[in-house]
Amino acid sequence: MPIEYSRPQGYNEARYGLSSRPEFRRPERSFTIRQLCVEFSVTPRALRFYEDKGLLFPARDGMNRVYSVRDRARLQLILRGKRVGFSLSEIREILDLYDETDGGAAQASRSLKKFRERIEALRQQRDDIDGAIQNLEEGCLRLERQLKESRPDLLPKAEAYDSVLRARLDGSTDTLVK
Amino acid sequence: MPIEYSRPQGYNEARYGLSSRPEFRRPERSFTIRQLCVEFSVTPRALRFYEDKGLLFPARDGMNRVYSVRDRARLQLILRGKRVGFSLSEIREILDLYDETDGGAAQASRSLKKFRERIEALRQQRDDIDGAIQNLEEGCLRLERQLKESRPDLLPKAEAYDSVLRARLDGSTDTLVK
DNA sequence: TATACCCCTTACGTAAACGTCAACGCAAGC
DNA sequence: GCTTGCGTTGACGTTTACGTAAGGGGTATA
Numbered sequence: 001m002p003i004e005y006s007r008p009q010g011y012n013e014a015r016y017g018l019s020s021r022p023e024f025r026r027p028e029r030s031f032t033i034r035q036l037c038v039e040f041s042v043t044p045r046a047l048r049f050y051e052d053k054g055l056l057f058p059a060r061d062g063m064n065r066v067y068s069v070r071d072r073a074r075l076q077l078i079l080r081g082k083r084v085g086f087s088l089s090e091i092r093e094i095l096d097l098y099d100e101t102d103g104g105a106a107q108a109s110r111s112l113k114k115f116r117e118r119i120e121a122l123r124q125q126r127d128d129i130d131g132a133i134q135n136l137e138e139g140c141l142r143l144e145r146q147l148k149e150s151r152p153d154l155l156p157k158a159e160a161y162d163s164v165l166r167a168r169l170d171g172s173t174d175t176l177v178k
Numbered sequence: 179m180p181i182e183y184s185r186p187q188g189y190n191e192a193r194y195g196l197s198s199r200p201e202f203r204r205p206e207r208s209f210t211i212r213q214l215c216v217e218f219s220v221t222p223r224a225l226r227f228y229e230d231k232g233l234l235f236p237a238r239d240g241m242n243r244v245y246s247v248r249d250r251a252r253l254q255l256i257l258r259g260k261r262v263g264f265s266l267s268e269i270r271e272i273l274d275l276y277d278e279t280d281g282g283a284a285q286a287s288r289s290l291k292k293f294r295e296r297i298e299a300l301r302q303q304r305d306d307i308d309g310a311i312q313n314l315e316e317g318c319l320r321l322e323r324q325l326k327e328s329r330p331d332l333l334p335k336a337e338a339y340d341s342v343l344r345a346r347l348d349g350s351t352d353t354l355v356k
Numbered sequence: 357t358a359t360a361c362c363c364c365t366t367a368c369g370t371a372a373a374c375g376t377c378a379a380c381g382c383a384a385g386c
Numbered sequence: 387g388c389t390t391g392c393g394t395t396g397a398c399g400t401t402t403a404c405g406t407a408a409g410g411g412g413t414a415t416a
Contacts, residue, residue: 033362033363044363049404063412064362064364065363065364077313080306083303084306101324108324109333111317115314115321116318119318122310125262126304129307130304133304135255139276140293140294143286143289143290146286147283150283150286151287210393222393223375224375226394226395240393240394241382241393241395242382267372
């Protein structure tokens, strides 16, 4: 068992939980490390690690980290960056490019070029994924043919489509534009 | 300097190079480790590593590895699998699923399910990529606006489109269907 | 006051995917 | 017969992205 994320007995919602009182919600709500961890299913260690590597810099309340809405958005980008295969240092570089709005025109020009490169790489990666999907679908077809001949009863029905749909619809609307 | 891939002086094309004589081309041509390494820009170490991990099993000529056309196709799948974020053990699992056509109907049914799961995961990953591309494009727009105001001369022209096209058109037509 | 949560830092451990020697063998060309 | 280029098998090193343990502290509830 890695880490306890569910609320144990005696859990103090008012202190640790996501407050439901509107005055603590927006526009400038902040998060404890644990809240973000629960929300994004990562460990505190990971967040501290990202901070170590310069991808996050939450404020402090005494010793404790205090994450802003913007930190949260950064974290979302970090995690998505990871999912699409960027290394942390690459992600850091990208985040830095977003940040330094004031590096001068030359800097902005270089940033633009790097962004374009990233985009092109991602497009190719998407083609890779499409190719992989095609391969796997061919494999499925083969298996289905095979099963249809030997044991048609084992052919699974089409998946419940709404679960698929739901997974697609939670499109994140995060942005770092100030 | 990592490793020398270009042909040095004294390079013996007849012995080491890709033969252009048709009788050695198809349908059952074979490859040395180096030929595959050059073709796919990987190191011999990597290929041996994949073999170690059970993803490849080339034939032998004495001590030397001899890769068949089918091994080459597997390698293509391995590399693409890596590009889309699969671990080697995941790739191995998938390749195994392709292989065991004779595991019985129950096995085939399980394989089918796993394939479907992989496909769904890839679809979500593609959505991630699309999201990342959108973010980066927004970043581009911001930078372009910024540059247009300060230094329009630094705005790079649209990239030469044919290089992009060429990169897209070398779609691999590999398959593992026997 | 105990314990049950939360937080912190420091530091060593780990899995994956190779890189990088070292040390050897075999064939070809000078 | 030496060098060049290819191949082989260990075996240890490296990077990334954390996991995990050790040790310490703050705050609320029983």
